[in-house]
Amino acid sequence: MNTRPSDRRWVLEAVRRIEADFQRSSDTHLIPLVLPAFAGIELYFKDESSHPTGSLKHRLARSLFLYALCNGWLHAGSTVVESSSGSTAVSEAYFARLLGLPFVAVMPATTSAEKVAAIEFQGGRCHLVEDPTTIYSESRRLADELGGHYMDQFTYAERATDWRANNNIAEAIFGQMRLEQHPQPAWLVCSAGTGGTVATLGRYVRYCRHETRVCAADAERSVFFDHYVGRDPDLTLSEGSRIEGIGRPRVEASFLPDVIDAMVKVPDLWSVAAMHELSRRLGRPVGGSTGTNLVAALACMSQMRERGEAGSVVAILCDSGQRYANTYYDRSWLARAGLACDAEQLAVAAWLDGAAAPPELVGRWRLAGELA
Missing domain, CATH: 3.40.50.1100 (Rossmann fold)
Structure with a gap:
């Protein structure tokens, strides 16, 4: 069917409206989290909660x-x-x-x-x-x-985003890091929901010939980590992820394991604990998937510290915790869900302040790729 001139005009106007909306918005902030215990290693969060609809999505x-x-x-x-x-x-x-x-x-x-x-x-x-x-x-x-x-x-x-440029999230991060002490991150850390953002990060660093590695964080009830390890496309689960926005019960077409350098599968209890501790340190609430990203970022930073490496790590702050006032920030809900995490939050705090990774976490998380 041939496209009518009126249809073409509508499409062109629709694209203009979306691009105009983009021009009205500035890019999201890059927030440093100072951690003296990790000497020579800087941690930043790309704060996607400041978009007009409040999230990376x-x-x-x-x-x-x-x-x-x-x-x-x-x-x-x-x-x-x-x-x-x-x-x-x-x-x-x-x-x-x-x-x-x-x-x-x-x-x-x-x-x-x-x-x-x-x-x-x-x-x-x-x-x-x-x-x-x-x-x-x-x-x-x-x-x-x-x-x-x-x-x-x-x-x-994974295919809708122009991963070469067009101010995608990877290009924005590298532009904002330009004047930092370590402008080229050692690691980019992002949890996987569809896998599209991780794919954009992985493709961009290869296209630009950066030495930066990409670490994908996965939730407890999700098949992505096992697919990364074994490449079985038919993996499924009968239950969905408890960390909203990330993890899938089946392998999605947008998840591209070959552009990922490492993965961390984080127990949900520790994602929530890290979420609460990061919220305390930032002075505002973040979502559960950001807690997952913090744990994975700390895995990368701990390896760097053990090897005596300096550099920067950038993790994604996916959304605000305000959306989860009646779940992750409700103590009675956490207790009912088996996610009460006071002790785990203290352990994450100690880790951020220089202690080794909590033994209880190390006994339960799973690492693959360059972190294994």
């Missing part, structure tokens, strides 16, 4: 919309459908509203009321399913029924 949603528009998949009046109960849905709802398009998030019926409210605040609609494993097929069915487009973040995340 704002970058992904923008890229997915531009990818769909330029591929001819979105048209005036298209209903945008996504399988997501978290930050991606919030961000996609934002861009759909920017273009005047209806948005539907397909999510498990157990999704928190806070997440539903955040999506609806951005103008989206939530379609709840009882069986979480059906969110993919239900998203496709709904998009077909409505004559819309299924964004499918888990397939397209």
